[in-house]
Amino acid sequence: VPDTVWTIVVAAGSGQRFGMPKQYEELGGRRLLDWALEAAKAAGDGVVLVLPAADVPAGDPSTVAGGASRSESVRHGLAAVPGDADIVCVHDAARPFASAALFEAVVDAVRAGADGAVPGVAVTDTVKVVDGTGAVVSTPERSTLRAVQTPQAFRADVLRRAHESGREGTDDAALVEAIGGRVVVVPGDPLNRKITHPDDLAWARAQIASSR
Numbered sequence: 116v117p118d119t120v121w122t123i124v125v126a127a128g129s130g131q132r133f134g135m136p137k138q139y140e141e142l143g144g145r146r147l148l149d150w151a152l153e154a155a156k157a158a159g160d161g162v163v164l165v166l167p168a169a170d171v172p173a174g175d176p177s178t179v180a181g182g183a184s185r186s187e188s189v190r191h192g193l194a195a196v197p198g199d200a201d202i203v204c205v206h207d208a209a210r211p212f213a214s215a216a217l218f219e220a221v222v223d224a225v226r227a228g229a230d231g232a233v234p235g236v237a238v239t240d241t242v243k244v245v246d247g248t249g250a251v252v253s254t255p256e257r258s259t260l261r262a263v264q265t266p267q268a269f270r271a272d273v274l275r276r277a278h279e280s281g282r283e284g285t286d287d288a289a290l291v292e293a294i295g296g297r298v299v300v301v302p303g304d305p306l307n308r309k310i311t312h313p314d315d316l317a318w319a320r321a322q323i324a325s326s327r
C-alpha cells in the first residue's frame with residue numbers, strides 16, 4: 116500500500132518584517148500563497164491551509180486558523196490532518212518556487228527510513244554565533260552548515276509527537292531533532308527562496324518576468 120501524504124501550508128504570519136501580510140501579495144497574476152498551495156496539492160493526497168483567524172472561511176475543514184507562532188500554526192494544521200496520513204509535509208506559503216521534484220525528494224527520503232527530511236543548501240557567508248550584546252561566541256565551521264528550506268517531510272507519528280511537547284522552533288525539523296528523531300538533509304534549491312522582505316518579492320517578480 117502506498118503511503119498517504121498530506122501537506123500543511125502555513126500562511127498565518129503577520130508579515131512583520133515585510134511590513135504587511137505578504138501571503139496575499141500579487142505574484143505572476145495570483146496571490147503569493149497560491150503558488151505554494153498548487154505545489155502542495157500536486158505533491159500528495161491532501162492539503163491543510165493555515166490562515167490568519169480573521170481570513171478563515173466558514174465551512175471549509177481544510178482551512179484552519181493559525182496561532183501566535185509558526186510552531187503553533189503548524190500544530191493547528193496538524194490537528195486537521197486525517198489520522199491515516201503516513202507522511203506529513205510542512206511548507207511555508209512564503210516559498211512560491213518549491214518544485215514538484217523537491218517535494219518528491221523529501222518524501223522519498225522519509226519513505227527510505229528517515230523520521231524527517233529537509234532541503235538544504237550550502238551557506239556562502241561565514242556564520243557567527245553571538246550573545247545578546249553582539250559579542251561573538253563562536254564561528255561554526257562553514258562546510259558543516261546548511262541553510263534549510265521547506266517543504267520538510269516527516270513520519271506523521273513522529274511529527275505529532277514532536278509537536279505534543281508544545282516546543283517552539285523556527286522549523287519543524289528542530290522539534291523532531293529535539294525528541295531524538297533522525298532528520299536528513301537533501302539537496303535544496305537556491306531558487307526556492309523565502310519571501311521575507313519586499314526585495315524578495317521584487318526578485319520573485321523578476322524571476323517570473325525573465326522566464327516568460
Ligand code: C5P
Binds near residue numbers: 128138183185188210
Ligand atoms: O516567520 P517565518 O518567515 O519563519 O514564517 C514562515 C512561514 O510561517 C510563513 O509562510 C508564515 O506565514 C508562517 N507563519 C504562520 N504563523 C505564524 C508565523 C508564521 O503560519 N504565527
